[in-house]
Amino acid sequence: MEVKLKVKRFDPESPEVKGRYQEYSVDMPENATVLESLIQARDYEDESLALRCSCRSSICGSCAMRINGRARLACKTQVRNLTKEGGEEIVVEPPGNMPVIKDLVVDMSSFWDKVLAVKPWLQPSGPPPEREYLVPNEAMAALTEVMNCIMCGACVSDCTVLEVDPTFLGPAALAKAWRFVGDPRDAEDLPRLRELSEASGMWDCTRCNMCVQVCPKDVKPMDQILKLRAEATHAGITGNAGSRHTIAFTEIVEHSGRLDEFRLPILTHGKLNLVGQVSDLPVALRMLRSGKMPSPFHKPIGGVKHIKRIFRRFAGKKPSEGSH
Amino acid sequence: MAVYEHDVLIIGAGLAGMRAGLAAQAEGADVAIISKVHPLRSHSAAAQGGINAALGEDDSCDTHAFDTVKGSDYLGDQDAIEILTGEAPGDIVDLERMGVTFNRREDGRLAQRPFGGAGFPRTHFVADITGQVILHVVWEQVVKAGARVYEEWYAISLIVADGTCRGVVAMELRTGQLHAVLAKAVVMATGGLGQVYHPSTNGLICTGDGIALAYRAGATLMDMEFVQFHPTTLHNGILITEGARGEGAYLLNSEGERFMNRYAPERGELAARDVVSRSEQTEIDEGRGVNGFVLLDLRHLGRERILERLPQIYELALDIANVDATQEPIPVRPGMHYFMGGIKTDVDGRCWDEDGRWQGLRGLFAAGECACVSVHGANRLGGNSLLETVVFGRRAGRAAALHAAAASASPVAVEPALAGAKEQLQNLLDRPQGSEIMAGLRRELGVLMKTHVGLFRSGDGLSQAVGGLPELKRRYEKVAVGDKGKIFNTSLIAALELGILLDLAEAIATCALSRTESRGAHSRRDFPKRDDESWLKHTLVSFSADGPKLSHLPVTMTRWQPQERAY
Numbered sequence: 013m014e015v016k017l018k019v020k021r022f023d024p025e026s027p028e029v030k031g032r033y034q035e036y037s038v039d040m041p042e043n044a045t046v047l048e049s050l051i052q053a054r055d056y057e058d059e060s061l062a063l064r065c066s067c068r069s070s071i072c073g074s075c076a077m078r079i080n081g082r083a084r085l086a087c088k089t090q091v092r093n094l095t096k097e098g099g100e101e102i103v104v105e106p107p108g109n110m111p112v113i114k115d116l117v118v119d120m121s122s123f124w125d126k127v128l129a130v131k132p133w134l135q136p137s138g139p140p141p142e143r144e145y146l147v148p149n150e151a152m153a154a155l156t157e158v159m160n161c162i163m164c165g166a167c168v169s170d171c172t173v174l175e176v177d178p179t180f181l182g183p184a185a186l187a188k189a190w191r192f193v194g195d196p197r198d199a200e201d202l203p204r205l206r207e208l209s210e211a212s213g214m215w216d217c218t219r220c221n222m223c224v225q226v227c228p229k230d231v232k233p234m235d236q237i238l239k240l241r242a243e244a245t246h247a248g249i250t251g252n253a254g255s256r257h258t259i260a261f262t263e264i265v266e267h268s269g270r271l272d273e274f275r276l277p278i279l280t281h282g283k284l285n286l287v288g289q290v291s292d293l294p295v296a297l298r299m300l301r302s303g304k305m306p307s308p309f310h311k312p313i314g315g316v317k318h319i320k321r322i323f324r325r326f327a328g329k330k331p332s333e334g335s336h
Numbered sequence: 337m338a339v340y341e342h343d344v345l346i347i348g349a350g351l352a353g354m355r356a357g358l359a360a361q362a363e364g365a366d367v368a369i370i371s372k373v374h375p376l377r378s379h380s381a382a383a384q385g386g387i388n389a390a391l392g393e394d395d396s397c398d399t400h401a402f403d404t405v406k407g408s409d410y411l412g413d414q415d416a417i418e419i420l421t422g423e424a425p426g427d428i429v430d431l432e433r434m435g436v437t438f439n440r441r442e443d444g445r446l447a448q449r450p451f452g453g454a455g456f457p458r459t460h461f462v463a464d465i466t467g468q469v470i471l472h473v474v475w476e477q478v479v480k481a482g483a484r485v486y487e488e489w490y491a492i493s494l495i496v497a498d499g500t501c502r503g504v505v506a507m508e509l510r511t512g513q514l515h516a517v518l519a520k521a522v523v524m525a526t527g528g529l530g531q532v533y534h535p536s537t538n539g540l541i542c543t544g545d546g547i548a549l550a551y552r553a554g555a556t557l558m559d560m561e562f563v564q565f566h567p568t569t570l571h572n573g574i575l576i577t578e579g580a581r582g583e584g585a586y587l588l589n590s591e592g593e594r595f596m597n598r599y600a601p602e603r604g605e606l607a608a609r610d611v612v613s614r615s616e617q618t619e620i621d622e623g624r625g626v627n628g629f630v631l632l633d634l635r636h637l638g639r640e641r642i643l644e645r646l647p648q649i650y651e652l653a654l655d656i657a658n659v660d661a662t663q664e665p666i667p668v669r670p671g672m673h674y675f676m677g678g679i680k681t682d683v684d685g686r687c688w689d690e691d692g693r694w695q696g697l698r699g700l701f702a703a704g705e706c707a708c709v710s711v712h713g714a715n716r717l718g719g720n721s722l723l724e725t726v727v728f729g730r731r732a733g734r735a736a737a738l739h740a741a742a743a744s745a746s747p748v749a750v751e752p753a754l755a756g757a758k759e760q761l762q763n764l765l766d767r768p769q770g771s772e773i774m775a776g777l778r779r780e781l782g783v784l785m786k787t788h789v790g791l792f793r794s795g796d797g798l799s800q801a802v803g804g805l806p807e808l809k810r811r812y813e814k815v816a817v818g819d820k821g822k823i824f825n826t827s828l829i830a831a832l833e834l835g836i837l838l839d840l841a842e843a844i845a846t847c848a849l850s851r852t853e854s855r856g857a858h859s860r861r862d863f864p865k866r867d868d869e870s871w872l873k874h875t876l877v878s879f880s881a882d883g884p885k886l887s888h889l890p891v892t893m894t895r896w897q898p899q900e901r902a903y
Contacts, residue, residue: 025821043658048572055775059818059827064377066539069574069652071468072377088655113510114824120374133476134435144432146444152437152462153644159437159462159469160647163376197435 015040015049015091019061020105022112034058035101040091046102047075047086050116062115070228073162076169077116078105083166085228107169109178122178123165126185130208134192137199145197158191158236160229167223167233179212183223183233186214190236193243205244214240215254253288256280262323268312269319275310338515339750342368342484343740344733345503345519347491347546350378351467351725352704353525354474356685356733357483360523363737370486370506370517372541372829375475379527379539380725383467384648385451385579386459387431387726388719389424392448395456397421404720405896407453407608408676408713409856410872411559413892416683416709420720420727427726428460435473437462449582449645451718453608453903457582459719464577464648467722474726486517490829491545492760494522494553495753500698501553502748505757509829512822514757516750520740523732524550524679524702531833532841533672533790534782535573537566546706548836550679551843554696555687557877558708558889559677560840561848562857564716565791567612568632569671570657576649576668578718580634581605583645587616588631588665589624600903607903610715610857613670617791620669629667638662670791676716676857677847678708680876685732686739690889696878699739703732710874713891714856764831769816774827777815778834781808781841789845794861798849805842812838839879846884847875868898 017036036053047065054061064074068087075086080094080103094102110118136145167183174180181189189208192198208214214237223233245255260279264272281288299305313319344360346353349371361367371378390400400421405412432438432446438460439447448457462469478485489506495516496502503518526546530538551557567587568576581587587605589595599615600607607615616630634642634649639662642650646661653659653666679702680695682688687702689695704725711724784804788797812834819827853867854860874889 023821023823025823043571043656045656054826056773059774059830060821060825062819062824062826064373066373066377066541067379067382068540068572069382070655071381071465071648072373072379072539073381074373074377090655114821117824119510124374128479131480133480134433134473136433140433144429144438144446147440148444149440149442149447152440155437156463156465156647159472160465162381162468163472195435195437 013040013042013044013091015044016101017049017053018101018103019050019053019115021061021115022106023060023114042092044091045087046079046089046091046094046104049091049102050086050104062117064117071162073164076107076164076166076228078107078169079103083107083169083226085164085166088228107165109168109171109174110165120165123168123182123184126181127163127188129181130185130189131204132188132192134195134198135200136197147196151196155191155194158187158194158231161187161231162229164228166226166228170222170226172220172222173216173218177212177216180216181208181213183217183237186217186240187231187233187236190240193240201243202247205240205247205249208240209244209249209252209255214244215252253280256282266320266323268310269316270313272310273306274308337513337754339518340368340515341518342366343519344368344521344523344736345370345517346523346525346733347504348378348525348527348704348706349375349485350525350527350704351380351471351474351722352729353523354478355726355729356523356525356703356736358474358477358481359730359733360737361481361483363734363741365737365740368484368486368517368519369478370489370491370504372488372490372509372545374487375478375485376472377541378471379542380471380722381468382537382539382575383722384464384575384577385582386449386461386466386719387428387470387722388451388454388458388717389428389460389723390421390456390458391425391428391446391460392456392458395458397424399455400424400458402896403454404711404717406901407715407717408711409715409866409901410868410896410898411710411713411855411874411891413710414894414896415892416711418894419683420711420723423727424723427723427730431470431473431726434477436470439463449579450606451582452578452606452612453603453717454719459579459582461579463644464579464646470722489515490832491549492757492832493753494549494697495748495750496553496697497746497748501700504549505753507761509824512825514754516754518748518750520743520745521699521701521736523685523736524700524706525704525729526706528675528705529837529840530672530675531778532782532837532844533563533785534779535569535786536672536782537569537573537575538673543833544706544836544840545833546702547679548839550687550697550700550702551839551879554879555700556680556689556695557677557843558680558874559710559713559847560675560844560877561851561875562676562714563672563789563844564609564674564676564857565613565670566673567609567616567670568668569673570652570666570668572656573671574652574656575671575673576632576652576666577646578609580632580646580649583641584637586633586636587612588633589619590626591624595619595624603903608715609718610859611903613791614859616670626667629669631665632668633665634661635663635665672786674716674721675705676708676710676712676714678702678706681707681709681732683709683731684735685728686735699743701732701736703729714858761828764817764828765820767814767816769818770814772811772814772816774815774818774830774834777808777811778837781837784808785841785844789848792859792861793848795849798845801845802849805838805845809838843877843884847877847886850886851875872898
């Protein structure tokens with residue numbers, strides 16, 4: 013099978029190949045992966061093509077790159093599945109949100125720095141037990157989802173928040189943080205949650221779901237971020253806009269059965285936060301001018317008592333316990 | 337170009353290397369780890385099934401030791417095996433306390449799953465991503481401890497002064513610059529050399545770099561002829577864990593028969609790996625295979641258990657073989673997987689000879705797959721390799737730190753070593769482009785080794801390999817490096833690796849030709865029986881300009897005399 017690759021090249025030593033796309037055509041077996049095709053191109057067409065790869069089985073995390081516009085592991089992506097998606101040519105680019113060193117190799121130091129920023133090691137309290145910690149299998153099994161993370165950087169590559177705010181901790185580091193907050197052996201939940209509730213932390217995720225879609229190991233980073241938020245809110249760490257927004261949202265819906273878009277931004281800033289309120293004024297004026305200002309007069313929907321009953325039923329429960 | 341100095345330098349950041357680093361640091365040493373990849377890219381992550389320790393109620397370290405001795409076909413050194421199995425429970429508990437999320441029993445204690453060649457369920461696991469989780473957790477401890485890690489630095493040569501190993505010259509991939517990293521003790525932990533073969537379950541980075549550095553500098557290698565073929569690999573060499581059979585999967589031939597019951601009436605699918613691999617190949621060779629494969633059937637385990645206990649296998653079979661393992665069996669065949677041999681060490685990782693003297697180089701240590709202690713002898717049991725990395729990584733790291741504390745660090749002139757490495761690289765870069773293609777030659781080598789130094793061997797085939805390798809080495813001299821740049825030049829690294837693979841292939845084939853018996857993974861058609869009278873001994877090999885030089889060493893036996901080996 014002929015595989016056509018269009019690879020974005022970057023060589024800081026040869027300005028003429030900066031940022032251009034190079035086409036390769038390689039003959040591959042039907043079940044070939046993109047990685048195998050790239051290796052074939054490198055080995056037999058152009059040895060200067062730089063990429064990271066090792067295990068070929070989605071476990072070492074080396075070969076995350078953008079393939080046809082989204083982050084994937086090259087070794088996990090079969091060429092024929094891509095051609096099914098349409099298009100004869102496979103476009104291969106380095107992962108995003110990280111500076112390119114050469115071709116498909118990026119500098120991941122910001123990625124690792126953020127992982128280190130969440131203190132990614134177990135912090136139990138007191139002297140260790142004589143043997144292992146006794147914990148239920150369910151507690152360990154529940155962490156398997158997030159332990160599946162191979163730190164490939166696919167989620168960070170395609171994170172829409174990181175694209176505009178490089179200070180955001182990002183999906184991989186936050187998922188790693190949940191791995192410890194969710195571990196019954198770790199005793200530092202509160203300090204961890206407090207730190208992660210600060211700016212650039214868990215509340216900066218816009219829940220676009222991109223990390224969930226591109227993660228090759230089904231780690232669902234955004235879901236782990238939502239678990240962190242629920243845990244932080246439950247622990248009473250609410251002195252931040254993200255948390256106030258969530259609480260206000262919930263309270264308004266409980267009270268009237270629908271959202272009060274006039275009061276929500278006010279409550280999100282905090283009623284007494286004059287600086288915050290004033291900062292919204294220009295937006296408010298623009299909305300007023302274009303006739304999009306929500307009405308300050310908010311009425312409950314009919315049958316709101318049913319909504320209140322639902323809220324009473326789940327009062328005080330964490331979302332993870334909600335459905336039981 | 338820069339010069340760095342530390343007490344202990346570890347080459348390789350897989351499990352053995354990082355465990356050694358932690359242990360050395362615990363002794364107060366200033367530790368540096370250098371690795372050609374980021375630590376989490378190391379191939380330890382690919383270990384799927386688990387890690388052995390006799391922690392179950394009815395199990396004992398003695399039984400674990402006996403199973404390992406028997407698994408080794410009596411070639412393993414029993415003093416080392418008793419250390420491995422005796423210290424296993426403590427090391428597993430240590431890993432748990434560091435944060436490994438081992439699966440549990442009902443009572444919250446560590447759970448065990450059955451594995452091949454083992455008398456009891458003693459393999460501890462995290463689903464089928466055990467190696468990945470342990471690697472990540474040990475890395476967490478390394479970054480917590482703040483050890484210096486030189487990431488994506490490739491070690492090119494050892495710095496030797498007065499017969500003592502004093503560090504390495506390494507190339508920083510990102511800049512192409514050469515640096516000298518000096519230390520009072522050096523620990524090799526560079527893992528396996530699976531890329532000598534094609535196909536292999538091993539990652540593309542598993543090229544035996546540290547073994548070759550030590551070998552060329554005068555260290556002795558041991559038992560290099562013992563190459564494990566894993567019974568369940570996919571068409572392109574990707575591994576399917578023994579944990580699948582541990583969880584109860586069947587091996588079937590084209591007639592739907594669970595053929596292992598004929599070859600190993602007691603243990604069936606869970607016989608030792610060499611036995612299962614040979615049985616599979618025999619089925620295939622005798623016409624009862626399915627297009628050159630046998631079938632690994634998980635279906636009766638049920639979807640829920642497969643997804644809970646073997647999620648990675650499910651995913652790999654789907655991604656790579658297009659097989660939904662809950663619906664149909666997975667075609668598998670034996671594939672090159674692991675080296676029992678390596679740099680000869682004592683039980684503390686020291687590269688000592690049998691009389692307790694440094695062989696060739698003072699201050700050199702080794703641990704993990706690149707070392708040969710020897711605990712695996714002629715055949716390794718599943719679940720014992722992760723164990724070896726943590727037990728002997730820890731011991732080697734501690735011994736290296738103690739050695740460094742006692743050693744006087746006389747000043748070293750690094751310029752000759754730097755100049756030598758620079759010249760070596762320049763010579764490679766200056767080679768004119770000819771018709772020889774590097775990757776093609778590497779592939780030829782891999783196929784030659786698989787064909788003639790594979791699962792079944794014969795004097796004829798082995799002679800062909802030994803005879804053919806010098807020609808490949810000559811052709812290697814004509815291989816050009818396609819990338820002349822400085823920054824992230826993987827072509828230059830590949831050229832260095834190919835030179836290493838050729839040297840090591842020569843050692844493997846020469847050792848295999850010399851051993852005229854069948855033992856464990858070394859199975860000779862022309863000498864089908866084990867010959868304890870002549871061959872209950874290790875093969876030692878050392879480097880010389882005229883080719884590998886062989887000698888022998890008796891096996892250390894403590895409590896178990898050789899018996900006939902059946903499963």
